[in-house]
Amino acid sequence: MPERIGVIGAGYVGLVTGACLASMGHQVTLRDIDEAKVRMIEGGDPPIHEDGLRQLMHECRDRLRATLDLGEMLEASQIVFIAVDTPPTHSGDADLSRVMTVLDELEQIGATGDHVLVMKSTVPVGTGERVRAELDKRGLEHVGYCSNPEFLKEGVAIADFLSPDRVVIGDFRAADGDAVAALYEPLGAPILRTSVPTAEMIKYASNAFLATKISFINEIANVCEEVGADVTEVAEGMGLDARIGPKFLSAGVGFGGSCFPKDVSALKQLAGNSGYHFQLLTSVIEVNELQKRRVVGKLKRHLGDLENKEIALLGLAFKPGTDDMREASSVVLAARLLAEAASVRAYDPVAIDAARHTVRGVEFYDDPWACVTGADAVVLVTEWPEIVGLDWPKVAQVMRGDVLVDGRNALDPADAVAAGFAYEGIGRVAPS
Ligand code: UDX
Numbered sequence: 001m002p003e004r005i006g007v008i009g010a011g012y013v014g015l016v017t018g019a020c021l022a023s024m025g026h027q028v029t030l031r032d033i034d035e036a037k038v039r040m041i042e043g044g045d046p047p048i049h050e051d052g053l054r055q056l057m058h059e060c061r062d063r064l065r066a067t068l069d070l071g072e073m074l075e076a077s078q079i080v081f082i083a084v085d086t087p088p089t090h091s092g093d094a095d096l097s098r099v100m101t102v103l104d105e106l107e108q109i110g111a112t113g114d115h116v117l118v119m120k121s122t123v124p125v126g127t128g129e130r131v132r133a134e135l136d137k138r139g140l141e142h143v144g145y146c147s148n149p150e151f152l153k154e155g156v157a158i159a160d161f162l163s164p165d166r167v168v169i170g171d172f173r174a175a176d177g178d179a180v181a182a183l184y185e186p187l188g189a190p191i192l193r194t195s196v197p198t199a200e201m202i203k204y205a206s207n208a209f210l211a212t213k214i215s216f217i218n219e220i221a222n223v224c225e226e227v228g229a230d231v232t233e234v235a236e237g238m239g240l241d242a243r244i245g246p247k248f249l250s251a252g253v254g255f256g257g258s259c260f261p262k263d264v265s266a267l268k269q270l271a272g273n274s275g276y277h278f279q280l281l282t283s284v285i286e287v288n289e290l291q292k293r294r295v296v297g298k299l300k301r302h303l304g305d306l307e308n309k310e311i312a313l314l315g316l317a318f319k320p321g322t323d324d325m326r327e328a329s330s331v332v333l334a335a336r337l338l339a340e341a342a343s344v345r346a347y348d349p350v351a352i353d354a355a356r357h358t359v360r361g362v363e364f365y366d367d368p369w370a371c372v373t374g375a376d377a378v379v380l381v382t383e384w385p386e387i388v389g390l391d392w393p394k395v396a397q398v399m400r401g402d403v404l405v406d407g408r409n410a411l412d413p414a415d416a417v418a419a420g421f422a423y424e425g426i427g428r429v430a431p432s
Contacts, residue, residue: 221427
């Protein structure tokens with residue numbers, strides 16, 4: 001049955017959630033405080049870069065609208081997803097001021113029993129209980145509250161929403177959880193019903209586990225370099241064990257993005273606040289920080305002092321398919337190289353504009369050839385297909401030097417050596 005859905009926060013998660021629910025036949029009203037964003041969405045224009053989103057918004061334009069007016073959105077909806085950012089405060093707790101504004105407005109418009117608030121944003125465990133208490137304090141006992149964490153990967157977020165591995169719903173009252181579960185039933189995925197704190201913890205534990213998997217394989221890679229083993233084959237051999245699985249075992253220059261670094265730190269803080277020292281996560285974070293910097297050591301081994309050396313970074317986004325620069329490994333790497341007085345150039349197929357605001361002192365190119373011509377060393381930082389698919393023998397020819405650091409193990413070492421490169425991967429030994 002079509003429902004009236006509201007989504008507060010038309011950012012990455014909110015917009016994808018809204019558009020997907022509209023595509024499933026529901027009437028969706030998005031609300032955002034950014035006027036330009038609201039205008040773009042009303043004009044059918046997605047304010048973020050996400051594959052398939054424009055098409056999806058176009059297909060369900062009759063059922064998807066956006067407004068600046070929170071009251072209007074609340075009146076047009078029964079189930080209200082909250083997808084605002086909940087940035088961590090200095091103590092590691094979530095800043096809930098935006099969520100509290102919603103509760104104030106609900107109180108003002110005299111929300112009826114119909115509303116169910118559904119927290120999509122990642123929030124520290126215990127947030128739901130705090131919001132529940134605030135609702136009750138405001139005389140909004142009848143307003144429902146559920147936790148329904150998102151597990152969307154940038155670049156494939158629409159597919160992740162419409163074909164999820166699982167849907168997690170935590171509730172205080174079964175009827176509220178039933179209403180949210182009904183929305184997801186047509187997707188045919190397993191729906192896990194649980195308490196609100198457990199749902200909140202599932203999100204953190206999942207992301208922290210995936211980040212641990214990456215830091216683990218990165219450490220294995222570093223040991224492989226010492227003992228002459230090849231981490232890509234080690235990962236393949238490990239991944240064939242059904243208990244381990246092949247995913248998230250690609251060694252590289254570390255994980256970035258808007259979720260992993262933030263969520264791993266938040267879980268560590270959360271544990272600390274409740275008196276538990278989460279030792280493993282401390283290492284996961286530290287390994288990731290060191291991993292971003294190891295490239296500098298590899299470059300120095302070949303080039304010696306990096307002063308005035310021309311280093312070309314290919315790829316800046318934290319992963320392919322996005323212009324997202326948040327916590328991208330390229331930022332730390334560029335800053336380290338600049339600190340070594342190297343001259344840093346960079347190319348990315350879509351993230352150049354976003355990168356300009358993030359890293360200063362780098363020369364940006366929108367053409368990979370201009371970027372690599374005359375370089376002493378090239379570092380493959382993000383495995384965009386247009387970068388991996390470059391004519392590498394030609395890259396070797398136009399460079400001044402011959403050093404190639406493949407930060408994502410995306411190239412064939414034998415081919416690279418045959419093309420004339422001094423090749424360095426992550427955790428693999430190039431044939432001499
Ligand atoms: C992630 C989670 O996958 C998603 O469930 C959550 O809701 C939000 O965070 P996303 O940040 O879009 O999604 O990126 P993801 O594809 O998971 O990659 C995260 C980072 O890990 C990237 O920097 C990527 O390059 C790195 N990574 C991933 C590795 O270094 N090795 C791997 O094997 C996998």
